[in-house]
Amino acid sequence: xxxxxxxxxxxxxxxxxxxxxxxxxxxxxxxxxxxxxxxxxxxxxxxxxxxxxxxxxxxxxxxxxxxxxxxxxxxxxxxxxxxxxxxxxxxxxxxxxxxxxxxxxxxxxxxxxxxxxxxxxxxxxxxxxxxxxxxxxxxxxxxxxxxxxxxxxxxxxxxxxxxxxxxxxxxxxxxxxxxxxxxxxxxxxxxxxxxxxxxxxxxxxxxxxxxxxxxxxxxxxxxxxxxxxxxxxxxxxxxxxxx
Amino acid sequence: xxxxxxxxxxxxxxxxxxxxxxxxxxxxxxxxxxxxxxxxxxxxxxxxxxxxxxxxxxxxxxxxxxxxxxxxxxxxxxxxxxxxxxxxxxxxxxxxxxxxxxxxxxxxxxxxxxxxxxxxxxxxxxxxxxxxxxxxxxxxxxxxxxxxxxxxxxxxxxxxxxxxxxxxxxxxxxxxxxxxxxxxxxxxxxxxxxxxxxxxxxxxxxxxxxxxxxxxxxxxxxxxxxxxxxxxxxxxxxxxxxxxxxxxxxxxx
Numbered sequence: 001x002x003x004x005x006x007x008x009x010x011x012x013x014x015x016x017x018x019x020x021x022x023x024x025x026x027x028x029x030x031x032x033x034x035x036x037x038x039x040x041x042x043x044x045x046x047x048x049x050x051x052x053x054x055x056x057x058x059x060x061x062x063x064x065x066x067x068x069x070x071x072x073x074x075x076x077x078x079x080x081x082x083x084x085x086x087x088x089x090x091x092x093x094x095x096x097x098x099x100x101x102x103x104x105x106x107x108x109x110x111x112x113x114x115x116x117x118x119x120x121x122x123x124x125x126x127x128x129x130x131x132x133x134x135x136x137x138x139x140x141x142x143x144x145x146x147x148x149x150x151x152x153x154x155x156x157x158x159x160x161x162x163x164x165x166x167x168x169x170x171x172x173x174x175x176x177x178x179x180x181x182x183x184x185x186x187x188x189x190x191x192x193x194x195x196x197x198x199x200x201x202x203x204x205x206x207x208x209x210x211x212x213x214x215x216x217x218x219x220x221x222x223x224x225x226x227x228x229x230x231x232x233x234x235x236x237x238x239x240x241x242x243x
Numbered sequence: 244x245x246x247x248x249x250x251x252x253x254x255x256x257x258x259x260x261x262x263x264x265x266x267x268x269x270x271x272x273x274x275x276x277x278x279x280x281x282x283x284x285x286x287x288x289x290x291x292x293x294x295x296x297x298x299x300x301x302x303x304x305x306x307x308x309x310x311x312x313x314x315x316x317x318x319x320x321x322x323x324x325x326x327x328x329x330x331x332x333x334x335x336x337x338x339x340x341x342x343x344x345x346x347x348x349x350x351x352x353x354x355x356x357x358x359x360x361x362x363x364x365x366x367x368x369x370x371x372x373x374x375x376x377x378x379x380x381x382x383x384x385x386x387x388x389x390x391x392x393x394x395x396x397x398x399x400x401x402x403x404x405x406x407x408x409x410x411x412x413x414x415x416x417x418x419x420x421x422x423x424x425x426x427x428x429x430x431x432x433x434x435x436x437x438x439x440x441x442x443x444x445x446x447x448x449x450x451x452x453x454x455x456x457x458x459x460x461x462x463x464x465x466x467x468x469x470x471x472x473x474x475x476x477x478x479x480x481x482x483x484x485x486x487x488x489x490x491x492x493x494x495x496x
Contacts, residue, residue, distance in 0.1 A: 017494075058402055059489065059491070060398060060401060060402060060491055060492075061491065061494075062487070062489065062491065080489045080490045080491075081404045081405065081406055081490060082404065083404075084401070084402055084403060084404040085403070085404035088402070088403065089402035089403075091395065091398070091399060091402070093395065094399070095395045095396045095399040097396065097399075107400075107403060108403040108404055108405065150403065151403070154403070154404060
């Protein structure tokens, strides 16, 4: 695929940090092209650079070398605030701001219409009646869904989800997974979802990128990467997960 | 009241002795601090007294300004000690204190409320710099600790497309308020809960109470201005240490 057609492209992306006086690569020469309206699972063991990769794409951190291109333009040439409205990021532990559900949905776009807020509430399967309730009273699953609605309020083209179900029970996990799939298939939003669970990657479908020690070691359809890894690191990761 | 001399000061030392005895009786382990503190206060203040007498006698504006700069430098060093983790803490405190002090003193001078005579400018400058020092230290300390302990909410705002200023606004406001809180409390209770030092000193020295009150009001307004400017400048300078120009929260902050 040519650069101009690609929605989001990573080119030899690296980030080094200084840990205990030594430079260490937490993302190492990652290259990949993400297409519009698809889901990509970012899989890998703890500390493999999954969250760091999302932070680089959202430009919360600066790459040491390499580029992230959005619509063919290097993100360093774009206004970071505008970029982040187009590429939303959901943290592993979502933070809701003091106030009501409605306040949170309108956090980034205070001028958003009441109709649009209701539409978003419907999208995340939250009763419009609780829109004016304080967020403190919400369950973890509801908080996660409100955070997703807040993310969608800016009409992003890409969303980055950092282990959105890690703190949820199986029933709530299923609700979020279905919601994310709907966002991808119906709204056509490209979604990059970090997970440490290979089964979840298979359930979500789409493509999976396997990161080990900051390197992209394997990618392809989710079932292939999880069930039939082609690389030594991929096989080792699978064995470890199965054992 | 008799005009105090060294004899009166030594006699007043009876009060220190009473305090030490009470401390020992109650087994509060402060007797040593009390004794040392009293001696230290005596030595420091006597030294300052002689120094002021010498400076007042010189009647030199550059010397007066030099004294004010030295006071600000020492104050900034003391304030920086409270925020050791922050790089360039001395420079931050010094700049904020200098802004608060210079703008306040210059305004008073332009309005013809004060002259640059050492007799007025040094005591007033001392009060201004002392209050600015506390405001600066409190503001910077609060802002630093709030930003460090609220990384998630701040990064959440940034990740949603807010600017660093919008993401940190809540903490900037709260830090500036922390710096101003003591002068605001002072303004609310002055004359009711306690009679302030400048006014008390003037009345004790035989000045007309109304004259003393008017001076105290000016001092109060002066401190309010100095503290407000210092706090706001401290916030504006400090917050930039935590963010990059690309609206990123620094990791090492």
